[in-house]
Amino acid sequence: MRTIDWKDESNSVVLVDQTLLPKEYRIIECKTLSSLCEAIKSLRIRGAPALGAAGGFGIALAAFLSEAKDIETITRDLEVAGKTLKSTRPTAVNLSWGVDRVLRAISDAFDVQGVRDIALQEAKDIAEEDVAINKLIGKYGAKLLKDGDTVLTHCNAGRLACVDWGTALGVARSAIAEGKEIKVIACETRPLNQGSRITTWELMQDNIPVTLISDSMAGWAMRQGLVDSVLVGADRITQDVVFNKIGTYSLSILAKEHEIPFYVAAPISTFDFDGWEGSVKIEMRNPDELRFFGSEQLAPKDVEVYNPAFDATPMENITAVITEKGIFYPPFLLDEVLV
Amino acid sequence: MRTIDWKDESNSVVLVDQTLLPKEYRIIECKTLSSLCEAIKSLRIRGAPALGAAGGFGIALAAFLSEAKDIETITRDLEVAGKTLKSTRPTAVNLSWGVDRVLRAISDAFDVQGVRDIALQEAKDIAEEDVAINKLIGKYGAKLLKDGDTVLTHCNAGRLACVDWGTALGVARSAIAEGKEIKVIACETRPLNQGSRITTWELMQDNIPVTLISDSMAGWAMRQGLVDSVLVGADRITQDVVFNKIGTYSLSILAKEHEIPFYVAAPISTFDFDGWEGSVKIEMRNPDELRFFGSEQLAPKDVEVYNPAFDATPMENITAVITEKGIFYPPFLLDEVLV
Structure with a gap:
């Protein structure tokens, strides 16, 4: 599987726990924002591009977990989530970049479900683009x-x-x-x-x-x-x-x-x-x-x-x-x- | 103290156990040939010049431990001891060199006590010369x-x-x-x-x-x-x-x-x-x-x-x-x- 991904069945973030390698290959499933933050903080996931995706998926996760009934409340919830995510690795530029990109995207939404859909789509886009960029680097470098x-x-x-x-x-x-x-x-x-x-x-x-x-x-x-x-x-x-x-x-x-x-x-x-x-x-x-x-x-x-x-x-x-x-x-x- | 030395009071070889550094500084005393061989084998003492001295002191130790009553028997004992010492680190050139230098020196002895005295003196000479050589290297290099x-x-x-x-x-x-x-x-x-x-x-x-x-x-x-x-x-x-x-x-x-x-x-x-x-x-x-x-x-x-x-x-x-x-x-x- 990918280093980090979204699991549609449970609306959660899944990632390879790199602190256990090479002894053990374990996938961890983050169903809460705090478990994802812990994974970033303790370097279970690392590497600039991977952290960009983690920031994006983190906001998507927060959108699905939010119990807000209106767009103002969910937007406020996600801004708080963004600050929490960024604080886990304050010097990681890509983490902040991923968070901010998804937060900017949700301004196009009309309702709470729209926020969720857009946040998730944008986070998935970040991940797909990262793979596409690496494939291009690979094509030229080869x-x-x-x-x-x-x-x-x-x-x-x-x-x-x-x-x-x-x-x-x-x-x-x-x-x-x-x-x-x-x-x-x-x-x-x-x-x-x-x-x-x-x-x-x-x-x-x-x-x-x-x-x-x-x-x-x-x-x-x-x-x-x-x-x-x-x-x-x-x-x-x-x-x-x-x-x-x-x-x-x-x-x-x-x-x-x-x-x-x-x-x-x-x-x-x-x-x-x-x-x-x-x-x-x-x-x-x-x-x-x-x-x-x-x-x-x-x-x-x-x-x-x-x-x-x-x-x-x-x-x-x-x-x-x-x-x-x-x-x-x-x-x-x-x-x-x-x- | 020195990395390796002779203890006159107990006719034994003392050395710094380098496998325990830097956690612990411990001097070990080898009163038998087998304990000295174990120290060489398990790298408690290492380094080409230090092993030269270990080979010399090893033969001196064997001379003091030998219960031989005549010069032929003690000479045979020391040749066996030399083989045992060399086998601990077969590729260490200096170890063999130290053993052989002391074995050559004892041919000047007339009796068992003479073998012991000459072996110990030669081993001590090896150690002293090593220090003198290093001091000269230091003088020029400084x-x-x-x-x-x-x-x-x-x-x-x-x-x-x-x-x-x-x-x-x-x-x-x-x-x-x-x-x-x-x-x-x-x-x-x-x-x-x-x-x-x-x-x-x-x-x-x-x-x-x-x-x-x-x-x-x-x-x-x-x-x-x-x-x-x-x-x-x-x-x-x-x-x-x-x-x-x-x-x-x-x-x-x-x-x-x-x-x-x-x-x-x-x-x-x-x-x-x-x-x-x-x-x-x-x-x-x-x-x-x-x-x-x-x-x-x-x-x-x-x-x-x-x-x-x-x-x-x-x-x-x-x-x-x-x-x-x-x-x-x-x-x-x-x-x-x-x-």
Whole structure:
């Protein structure tokens, strides 16, 4: 099933609980707004595109749960629900975007049932559009992969970060759908191991050959000739750099040294047309992520830790940016994608 | 205390149990050969120089435990003990070297007590020489570090890999002993986390400022201007490359890209005068090291894994090799160090 979806029979939101992977594949059904909020807060669902859909479906869920008898009351209920949803991950831009898009759509409704219908349709549209965008990214990106290629990827830019298909992993899926043989090397992606926990799992589910390495092995794998291209997603793309999971910048230098193409696959919603490397503050995460893994202690409890969540890769290290509007080769102006 | 030492009061070998670090600092006392063998086998003591001393002290221990009444019998006892010791880590060159050096020395003895005295003296000499060599490496290497420098290191090339002082970390210690302010950035060193578990611990014990990062953060830390030099140890140095813990090669490329000096600190016993990159087979370790950390599952149990124990860094990526005979700048012939 999709990472997140609507269940018509019970008017509820269903999603894959990613905190249990790879040990257990469990679908959870959110019948109340608070259970959906809990799922977002505790990262049972994560990834920018997936959170956009979660925001949309959250408003639809609130519309079906509202006992309002008139349009003013249900509109007020949904605005409250929107605030509650947004507060679960205040910095997740896509979550707010999904909430607001559905809230804007319901202004076309004439009655309570109309609000429900429109909210649900708009939420479903967000999810469908996300899949369609990923399929387009995949279609364009697949041209860059040759039959027999091995692509190295970092973190999880796969279907579990989206509604379905994925961005970076979507490109690999599209190439495979075209009949090419593609293998993937997944960097484990310390400290939260999205590569080992999620990327490997979702590729194995689809019978796509995947080999797990530690982040420190990427350079050596390239020197051994095991890597044909690097393919990653993006958190935010400015005119000068691509912000993505910490470790992406190092991979771009290692790829350059070994003359391996370095591709970024991301929807245009990731573009920050007015931003620059210097305008973005990189979030520092909890030091305990490097001191512990679950119940296991990895380091002295009071050791000083440097733990930036992401890094910035200069455009000159990037061979191409793959979007739903086509492939763009740096240097290019972000505005060109809109033409 | 030292990583490994002899206790005169009880004629036993004492060592720091490194499997318990950083949670617990415990000294274990080996009064029997089998307890010392168990300590070596289960990595309570590790690191090439430290294992050389363990081999020497092991033969001394066997000499004191032997109930032989004549020199032929004790010699036979010690040869058996030597085989037992070597079998605990058959690929550890230094362990065999320590055993054989003491076995050779006892041929000068005239009686059983003489065997015991000579064996113990030779074992103590091995340990003392190891410390002296590290201090010389430190003395030469310290010249390369400036007051206020931050050095980035990988794995553990510290006193816990040696009898005392350390190679790469010994250089930092020597610079600090000369009055320079030196800070260390320790890469956690996946998959076995010697950086987070051991390097941070031993530096914190000595009040040397240390910051822990994941291996994937090294490039970004360099780009942020946080690193003045990279300083690592070596497992084996051939004419063309330096074999060291997996991840070292990537660091050498990242350092080159950021124009940061890349130093290798190692005793001449690490030199393989006849070896080349192609003549050394890199050991592939257990895939479970990337699938689990202790009791925590990191990845699908049956995921394919690439897990080389070490990599090879070409001499052209190395700024200098620091030995007890001085500093050598590539390109140089290994034989030059013997002149």
